[in-house]
Amino acid sequence: MDNTHSNTPIADDKTLIGVSSNKTSAPVNLIGKCLKDRYLIESLIGSGGMSDIYRAKDLHLESAGINEPYVAIKVLLQQFSSIPEAKQILIKEAKKTQQLSHPNIIRVYDVDSHDNFHFIIMEWLDGETLDQVIKRSKPMGLPFKGANNLIQQIGAALIYAHKMGIVHTDLKPSNIILTRQGNIKIFDFGVASALQLNFDQYAIQNNDLSSPLSGFTPAYASFEQLEGKAPCPADDIFAFSCIIYELLSCKHPYQRIAANKVDLTKAPLKKPNHLNWFLWPSLKKGLAIHKEQRCDTIQKIINDFSRVVWPKALTAAAAIIIAAATFQVYQTQQNEIKNLNALLTLNDNEQGKLNAFKNLSTVELLAQLDNIPTEQRLLKQGLLREHRQSIINIAEKRIMNVSKDPSGIYKNYDQVDLIIADALNVFPDSVRLNQLKSEATKPHSYS
Structure with missing residues (x-):
């Protein structure tokens, strides 16, 4: 109910009764009328199938020195005023809403009649x-x-x-x-x-x-x-x-x-x-x-x-993977991964160690990545390849946890760019990472 949008109907009136809701009779101009010697109607702010809604000044509140002495009044159209069912619907609306005392539900103060006008008095909303x-x-x-x-x-x-x-x-x-x-x-x-x-x-x-x-x-x-x-x-x-x-x-x-x-x-x-x-x-x-x-x-x-979408454990894991992401680019990895199976045919003792690394979850792999011996570089790269999508997801989650201002805009875009750049060092062909890099220059990209 906005005095700056007085020409916009507030809502369609969806009431069911046994008469046409078309306003066939001449509209009644209530502007300037004072209902119950208290509510001075100032303007029409909305219309529906069965009622009009007005902004009115509550003269009692005004005399009490209230700065904003306004209410909204929903008035049953005159062609329905003699129909008992229509009046009952208005009363039911008022009573149902009066049962609901909540800061996000409009307050209904009263339902009343005057000079054959039936109306609900409601909270005025700007x-x-x-x-x-x-x-x-x-x-x-x-x-x-x-x-x-x-x-x-x-x-x-x-x-x-x-x-x-x-x-x-x-x-x-x-x-x-x-x-x-x-x-x-x-x-x-x-x-x-x-x-x-x-x-x-x-x-x-x-x-x-x-x-x-x-x-x-x-x-x-x-x-x-x-x-x-x-x-x-x-x-x-x-x-x-x-x-x-x-x-x-x-x-x-x-x-x-x-x-x-x-x-x-x-x-x-x-x-x-x-x-x-x-x-x-x-x-x-x-x-x-x-x-x-x-x-x-x-x-x-x-x-x-x-709820917090990104768990703290995943955020910590993301930090590990970004710190460890200093390997060769994807094109080199493709050729070297072909040799991984040959590497995995080493002696039984070495084979057991390799299998243990292969069975790790993504988070476990990130935690133990530095424990993989330097000479087993191919194994390390192969495991990163297997966990590629999960690792990219973790990097993206870390981006989403960068501090934001109250409007949802990231405060530190340099930090976002650094996360993306580190991840691209490992997976330069990632469509998602390149998309994030492209969007990083737009203030609304991560809203």
């Missing part, structure tokens, strides 16, 4: 919706660190709501606000869930999922929602995963195709550029089309995204 944030970050998406800050806040709100027994069921970027202070606020909590659970003779029998009366937004609705199943946390998990994908790439994971229409053979999921390969499986599981294959809690996704 910021912009996530769909606006996503549009501003095109075409690359947000850097991981910045996106993860938002992801953690959204996840915390959903985890809390699910523990309280409330499922959002219409989670999408336009239902999430990022305030100027960097705080996430989710609104329209529980409305779609309540309607789906209480579907009755007053509900519109409408199979057009693009309609704002469907109770959810098809691009973010789970397969089960689209098939008419009862709401459950798995619906929010799918929508949450779609939002994570969009934050990191500015693209919808399924090109905005409804989940029950997706053909993965024609539109396979692609990893966002700003997402680490180690986190991609976790996000893919959240994006699973079918519930039985989907991650079963928001907490699992949040845990993966908040």
